[in-house]
Structure formats: structure tokens, C-alpha cells
Amino acid sequence: MSMRINISGSSDLLRLPPGEDLLVGLYRICREWGISFGVFTATGSVRGATLGHLDRECGEVCRQILEVDQELVHCGGNISLQEGGLSIRAHAVLSDRQGRVSAGELLAAEVHVVELFVQALRGTPPTREPDPETGLWLWPVA
């Protein structure tokens, strides 16, 4: 097996508009810039957030809704393809004013101040396909 040559493409630092959902903003930026293959990180502060944790036994994602404002200590994820469109997956670590830390898959978060680093990759992105074992949409195994 040899590594595909995916020289790093364009990358940038930018700020998402207040009030926009973080994931909606990510999909918008990727469409505007024509990115379908890449990675990103984000930090800042958000108005609440919804986190997911995969329950492996039932194959479903348990939701954890955070009502209070959160510091977005880390958000990271990747951009690839699924059913001919974009697929963005994000995970996040959050903390509130009392220092309580929460973490999981990031399903939703309203932007207060979010700074985003997007790094596009060159080459052919992996494509998510239904995985019969887990019930999830997954890339092929390397």
C-alpha cells in the first residue's frame, strides 16, 4: 500500500458570523470555497451546544444538550463525501463558566465568537458508504 499524494491545498483562518450554527457555517464555507476534502479546527465561544455519544449496542447517537453558554475549547473534524454531497463530521470539547467540561460529537452549536482554521487537501476525498456492521456511514478501511 502506498500513501496517496495529497499535497496540502489552500488553507485559511476566518471567523464565522454570530448567530449562525457552527456546522451550517462549515457547510456554507466549504460550498463557497469548493472544498470537499479537508480538515478543520475551531475555537471560541458558543451559545449552548448539542453533543452526541455513539451507543454501540443500539447503533444510535445519544444526545446531550448543554443549555448554558460554552467556551469552545476545541472543535475538530474532517470534510469528505457522502451520496454525492459533502459530509462534515465534528467533535468538540466545551467548558462553561463554572469550569464544567463536556465533550462529544458536535451536532449543533450557535456561534457567539468562532475562529475557524480550514485546510483543504488535494486529491480524491474518501466517500462514506453505509457500514452494515455499525449502521454508520464510513470510509473504507485503510
Next chain:
Amino acid sequence: MSMRINISGSSDLLRLPPGEDLLVGLYRICREWGISFGVFTATGSVRGATLGHLDRECGEVCRQILEVDQELVHCGGNISLQEGGLSIRAHAVLSDRQGRVSAGELLAAEVHVVELFVQALRGTPPTREPDPETGLWLWPVA
């Protein structure tokens, strides 16, 4: 809108000297290398740390001081411009020997062992300007 072409520039792995403040070390490295646009991550262990959490109602940052040694599980942030100088923003996730996890904006931390990845970007960095709504220094919105 089109993505600015910021091909990734130089990048490197390096270790900060023990006893130096992590943020002071970051500013020093950026000045020595002439970096004013980029991203970084750091891991290792630090002697205590000061974390900040933005209190949106008063626009101020609440400080959380960690007295005991901490594993620096993740630190990430960006390098841009503010008032003609460098502006480095960092967030961190820390844990102590008892497994207690803390997270927030990283305001200070004394290096014990810190390994740093710095990735310079090419192009024009965004500049932080005072934002009347939040009272913070922010980049323009994308």
C-alpha cells in the same frame, strides 16, 4: 466569495524550554521565525495553568487557576495580527494526576515538557479589530 490562496508555509516540531511560560515561548518562536500568520498545537505537561472563560454578560474573562501539575492533553490556537503586532490565542484541555479534566482559553502555563507543532501560513493574516458588540478584538466575519 473565493478562498484566499494561502498555501501552507513552513512547519516544524520543537520543544519549549522548561520553566518558560507557554505563551511567552510561542510569541518568542513566532518572532524568531518571522511568523505572523499560522496555527499551532502543543501537548506535554505544565506546572499549573490559568484558564479563562468568557462571561458574555459582562464581556469579561473569568479566571480559573489550577495549582497542581497538569498534563497538557491538548493546546491549540492561531497566530494573526493586532495593532501592528502579533496576536496569539490559545485554548487548552488539561488533566491532573487524579484524572480531573479542565479546559478553557489558556492564559498562562509554566512549561515542564511541551512539544509544539507550528504551521505557518502564506498570505495576508487577518487583523484583530475592536468589536463594539462583544468588547473583544476580533477578525472580520467571513
Next chain:
Amino acid sequence: MSMRINISGSSDLLRLPPGEDLLVGLYRICREWGISFGVFTATGSVRGATLGHLDRECGEVCRQILEVDQELVHCGGNISLQEGGLSIRAHAVLSDRQGRVSAGELLAAEVHVVELFVQALRGTPPTREPDPETGLWLWPVA
């Protein structure tokens, strides 16, 4: 001092096979691709995990074993050299179905679904040498 010119090399997104240990998989990928200098991040879900926290007084790593399934909210680390071979160091933030967050150096974790971003760097990787003060294998200080 001047920054070494380490233009970013190849990078890729890929999925590790279920059942493989995350670190074993990372070493395997690096060997298959000929990577001895770089950084990586990973997210997904794992079957338990073993975390380490450096105890500075005795210079040893305390182990924290997580029995239950964990969301791999963030894993990040670097690839360099040690004694003529590869050295991979990883830290991770994990959360379980009840939202309990754990974090530390990642010593072991069985892959359920793990998506990996590997970014190879060009140039000469730093080499870990025994550090008499800490008893750890460390790069030279920058």
C-alpha cells in the same frame, strides 16, 4: 536561529480497522507510508482506553484504565525518531455515554470507528534522547 524549511508533505484521511489498537495502527500506517516526521489527529469511538498522567515527582506515568466504551473526541500527537526507530506520542480526550470526560496521554485504545488525519512533514525529524532531568525521552530544546 532560523526555522527549518519543512514544507508540508503528503497528508491523508483514512479509517483504521475495527479491533486494531489505535497506536499499533498508527505505527503500521507510518511504516507502510514511510513517515518518520509528522503530526496526526484522530476522532471516533473506541472500546475503553488506557490513559497516562506524568507524575513529575517520581518521573513515572500513572495509568487510568477506562473500562467502558468511549467517544474519541480528540486524539492528537506527533511522529519523530527515537533510537533509530519511530516514536509516536499521542494525547486524547474521551467521553462516555453518561458524558463523563477523561483526558491524558493515550497509551492504548481498541478501535471501534477511528478516522485519522496524518500529515507528513518534509525535512529532518527531531530525535528523542534520554533527558537526565526528567527521565523521559525528549527532543532538544528550541
